[in-house]
Amino acid sequence: MQLTGSLFADASAIYGNGLSTFPDYPAEIRAPHGTVSGVSGFQVHIGSGRVTTPGDFCDLLVAMNPAALKANARWCKRTAMILVDEDAFDEAGLKKAGFTTENPFAELGVEDRALIVAPITSLTKESLKDSGMDQKAILKCKNMFTLGMACYIYSRPLEPIYAYLEKKFSKKHPEVIAPNKKVLDDGFNYAANIQAIPDTYVVEPVSDLPKGTYRNITGNQATAWGLLAASEKSGLPLFCGSYPITPATAILEELAIHKNLGAKTLQAEDEIAGICTAIGASFAGNLAVTTTSGPGLSLKSEALGLAVMVELPLVVVDVQRGGPSTGLPTKTEQTDLSQALYGRNGECPLPVIAARSPAGCFDAAFQAAKIALEHLTPVILLSEGFLGNGSEPWRIPSMADYPEIHPPFVKGALAEGERFKPFERDPETMVPQWALPGQKGFEHRVGGLEKNHAGVLSTDPENHAQMVAERAEKVARIARDLPALEVVGPASGGLLVVGWGGTYGHLSTAVSELKAEGVEVSYAHFDYINPLPANTEEVFARFDKVLVCELNSGQFASYLRGIYPQFNYVKFGKVQGQPFLVSEIKEAIKKEI
């Protein structure tokens, strides 16, 4: 189902539609087939305008078995079409999905939708009976038959899918290309012939898109590429030490491909080794990265403190998932914010930034690396499962438009007898200078024990107080380099809607839909969480109330209240392992007006 969905998305992207996808799948690799908990889903939202969310409710539900119908029927619009494989809706299938009557549609209250009940399995078998493929391989093709049907309904061209099949199988299994194309065509033609399909749709390409070359990209891929871009712009080789963890693994996998761009990846023996190898690589002068998800970030806490103490650049990507503990590994949440901000011993501040969309992960990763390298600090980049796995079309930028990255390397040579002081700071930025092993005369020692500016161990009370304050001030002054917080809608008024990270698509859609309905509210989205944009306080002061929307129980709201207690905050949280619905945000906003 994941492949079918992404092929439909790719075909739509190439056709020029606005697009957003959301794969939603169980944690098990081969979850019990036919059971409701084992349903693997792929949500695609296409449009002839800009699309920023995978959508709340669907126009077409494709359910390959009764369990899939049961798990998703509630997301069907009143006017939705439901396409099912009749062959899977036998007694056994219905029973396995927990249906108690023979009519699953009535049982779910969706019998009034446009139902397309097609014997997809039998038709696929018939289509491929002379293909020479074995029965198991033939059955795998039923998704391709269904894809053909969906392409007919939404007037999608099949050529991009042909191209995919040719590219994917030309080397290893050229014999399956023709049968797959045939079954795709047969599905398309079947849908055209049966006259059971009430409507077909033409979703025109987006007409007002900026000119340029576009591609489809997932958040995890964009994160990896943004880091590679920072490596190029800084001239430092990329080193990624990581341990596989859902849903962040794809970043490590993606970086492992790009050795051609000098990327070195080390699949570590555990999460701690992931970050510690990265810290070592940073000490030696690489752009060091470690990628993980919530539980992995917990394991990295002590080493993160070390990176703060030794003042070395490091990017830690946390693709958040449902927690606590192992939680919901394949589901999305924003529940690691407090951990990112505070989850270390001692007073240990570090920059935290968040990605707002799948393609936005590119810029967020680039920025995280730039801040880390220029301010000599670990940076946590918060992504989300929803962003990492989700995809959207992306206008490919030119690297010429991205800034150079200039780490504060030591300049010149030391005077005779002078010792390098590893923690002596630039008075403007509070950033020390960076000397790399191999540089003659700059030998120095760093470590987790408190030191003075000269890098000598010190337990002196005043020195400790000063170093704590200086490390905090170094992070705080990063705000000077950050873009101002922007307000969409009226610059002042009763209500300011606030969000951060991957809720951007849903929040901005909700606000613009409300505006179209005549309800105008203001909206500000945070990409930078620590430090906050310098004008945050000034913006908040212009509103009576700040509605903080986030996929947790109010962690950002509490953080804001801690820094700016003078404002009136209202929390709107959701902790279901699922993204927001645009509709529920609209309701929440209306309630506060």
Next chain:
Amino acid sequence: MPNLTFQDFKSDQAVRWCPGCGDHAVLAALQRALPQVSHALGYEKERYVVVSGIGCSSRLPYYMDTYGFHSIHGRATAVSTGIKVANPTLTVWQACGDGDALAIGGNHFIHAIRRNIDINVILFNNRIYGLTKGQYSPTSKFGAITKTSPYGTVEQPFNPGSLVLGAKGTFFARSLDVELKLNEEILTQAALHDGTSVVEMLTNCVIFNDGAHKELSDPAVKADRTIVLRDGEKMLFGKNREKGLVLEGMGLKAVTVGEDGYTLDDVLVHDAHTDNMGLHMMLAEMKGPELPVALGVIRNVKQVTYDDGVHDQVLEVTAKSRIHSVDELLHSGSTWEVK
């Protein structure tokens, strides 16, 4: 050719180990070995990086006038690995203790050895937690009475040598803190070896485990209870080198040359370079009273290093790829134009 002396490797920091601690001697041996390594390989001082974890011995980087990284408990091996992969021209030394490397850091320790990353690990084994003031460690002897085992431990210790060889280590040596000359020799060989070199230094903790290795280091018994192995030399020991090791049945046996029909020809010749792990494992596991404890370089074999593997692959993939910039990467695969 760099002309360095041990003075060049002494930092300006006061050494704060307890008087009589075995770590002083190991530090001195390292400071004397590095000029020899530099002379042999043409390494300038700034090429050296000394990394450590947490514990008494992990203070060592502060006493070396090189680049140094005093990391966190158990993780030195991971930090060293990252340094070496990031910049393979650096020569990485690591100081860690028995608790640091074998308890909290056991995982990193065995995986570094498995990968054969080119780092030099000095494992200070005093069989006790010193910095936390006297708790048993993974190398404390069975029954050891310590602050956390007031009635004696009920757990078996690790033999670090078995662990290294079990992880298919390519270099393992063992010595006593007091053997200054031997230690210079061993540490130099460790540096010359490409791959993970582990040198177990049996050190004394004068405060919490005094006499930790007295049964070996006591001058009265040392010659009979230890054997110094050197590649290509007969395995002889004893005050007058009258004893030797022979292979009998499935194991090693200590014999006296000229007695019971054993001649010098029967005595094994040490081959540190053989791939065969079997005899190296037997040598590493020797213990009294029947057998002497092996000192010296027990195993030293060639095998491709992890850092070379990583860099060769980068070069190989780069040579084959058509993508050499991020702009080219962004435009690779399926794209479409909006006009």
